[in-house]
Amino acid sequence: MRALRCSAAPSISATCAPNLSPRSPAVIAGPALTDTELPLELFARGKVRDTYELDSDRLLMVATDRISAFDHVLPNGIPDRGKVLTQLSIFWFSQTDTFQPNHLVSGMVPDLPSSLKDQREQLHGRFMIVRKAKRIDFECVVRGYLAGSAWSEYEKSQTLAGEPMPAGLKQSQRLMSPIFSPATKAESGHDENITYAEMTKELGDELATKLKDASVALYKHASEFALRRGLILADTKFEFGLVGKDLILIDEALTPDSSRYWEAATYQVGTSPESYDKQFVRDWLTRSGWDKESEPPALPNDVVAQTRERYLTAYQRLVGKPLFPPKPRNE
Numbered sequence: 001m002r003a004l005r006c007s008a009a010p011s012i013s014a015t016c017a018p019n020l021s022p023r024s025p026a027v028i029a030g031p032a033l034t035d036t037e038l039p040l041e042l043f044a045r046g047k048v049r050d051t052y053e054l055d056s057d058r059l060l061m062v063a064t065d066r067i068s069a070f071d072h073v074l075p076n077g078i079p080d081r082g083k084v085l086t087q088l089s090i091f092w093f094s095q096t097d098t099f100q101p102n103h104l105v106s107g108m109v110p111d112l113p114s115s116l117k118d119q120r121e122q123l124h125g126r127f128m129i130v131r132k133a134k135r136i137d138f139e140c141v142v143r144g145y146l147a148g149s150a151w152s153e154y155e156k157s158q159t160l161a162g163e164p165m166p167a168g169l170k171q172s173q174r175l176m177s178p179i180f181s182p183a184t185k186a187e188s189g190h191d192e193n194i195t196y197a198e199m200t201k202e203l204g205d206e207l208a209t210k211l212k213d214a215s216v217a218l219y220k221h222a223s224e225f226a227l228r229r230g231l232i233l234a235d236t237k238f239e240f241g242l243v244g245k246d247l248i249l250i251d252e253a254l255t256p257d258s259s260r261y262w263e264a265a266t267y268q269v270g271t272s273p274e275s276y277d278k279q280f281v282r283d284w285l286t287r288s289g290w291d292k293e294s295e296p297p298a299l300p301n302d303v304v305a306q307t308r309e310r311y312l313t314a315y316q317r318l319v320g321k322p323l324f325p326p327k328p329r330n331e
Contacts, residue, residue: 032065032077033122039115047073048085048257054113054129058105061128063252067307069282075298083125084311084323085255090128091319092253096221100214102249103130103241133241133250138199139183139191140211142219145234146173147260147272149193150181162195170270172234172262178219180212185239210247211240222254229317232267234260234275256314276314280307 040052043059047068052060063086065077086107093104105111106129109120116123143150143160150160151171158165161181182199183191200208215238223233236259239251252258262273284303290296299307316322 030079032079033082033126034064034066034077036062036064038062038119040113048082057132059130059132060112061130062123063126067278067281069278069285069296070292072292072296074281074296076304078304078308078311080308080323081311084315085252085257086126086128087323088255088315088318089252092222092255093249095225096218096249096253099221100218100249101246102253103133103243105129105131130250131243131248133243133248135185135239135241135250136203136207136211137185138203138211139185140215140238140240141181141183141193141235142178142215142237143181143235144175144178144219144223145232145260146171146175147234150179150235153193161193162197172267172271172273173269178216178223180215182211183237207247214238214240214247214249218249218253222259226261226318227264229320230264231276231314231317232262232264232273234262234273236260256311261314276310276317278307280310 036050038050038052038060040054040060043051043053045051048063048066050062050064052062054060063082065079065081067074067078067081090104090107093102096102097104107127109124111129112120112123112127146154146160146169154160154165154169158167160175160179163179180196181193182196183193185191196208196212199211203211218238219233219236222236226233233254236254238249238253238258240247241250242248256275256277259277261276267273281299281303284299285292285296288297312323
């Protein structure tokens with residue numbers, strides 16, 4: 001049985017992202033893992049992650065290298081992207097579990113079930129064993145800067161998350177304090193921004209307050225940490241679930257997929273700073289002339305390479321070491 005499917009690996013010769021040398025092992029890419037077929041019951045298959053049942057209380061989440069844009073999964077993946085998303089999530093779950101419980105049980109290969117012994121090498125670094133939780137179907141977005149859809153809303157109506165904002169704010173400007181900006185969790189298509197009052201009406205005041213407080217606390221902790229590493233966390237989004245009555249952080253945390261990271265040294269108000277995420281892919285697709293409705297085109301090798309390096313750079317900057325440490329030279 002075919003267990004794992006990979007897309008062809010591009011050659012890596014593009015301009016490197018900051019702090020990655022062209023001679024670094026990080027620029028040597030293997031094939032992208034785009035699909036999994038494990039001998040377990042499939043629980044869910046998303047745009048990036050394949051999730052399997054382990055038992056009544058636990059799931060196995062596998063982050064593939066698939067990448068989506070404009071609500072389409074692209075034909076070719078980004079090598080090692082799933083490993084970056086997984087290892088950064090594990091890093092942040094470990095950083096924040098003292099004040100916010102999460103669903104992580106283990107990311108260690110020896111904890112995989114024996115039925116996956118033949119897949120251990122391929123799964124290494126890209127899986128999490130997690131607790132099952134009842135997902136709360138809202139995206140918990142926290143914004144510390146006026147960017148993305150928040151800037152678009154402000155330009156149009158001088159509001160953010162439906163609430164009035166001061167006049168005269170500029171694009172990418174830091175907000176006086178982080179703002180909780182929830183959105184509906186869409187199974188397909190775009191999530192829809194809503195007001196906190198709408199969320200409260202749906203969930204009740206107690207749970208809505210818990211979600212807001214937990215999200216803002218996580219953002220404040222992560223933004224202060226990131227700034228010490230020379231990065232600005234402009235905004236991010238979290239997902240939560242319930243285990244009994246306990247609120248826990250689920251899915252992923254503070255990765256380039258769910259967060260907007262900027263270079264602090266070059267940040268300027270009134271501009272749209274370059275970010276460590278897949279905006280590079282979106283920009284190329286827009287320039288390519290694709291209509292965003294038909295099947296998307298395959299990404300060229302240089303776009304794959306530069307996107308991969310952005311993810312690897314984000315990991316290295318935040319964690320303080322490369323995802324793939326250099327091997328010692330033979331004396």
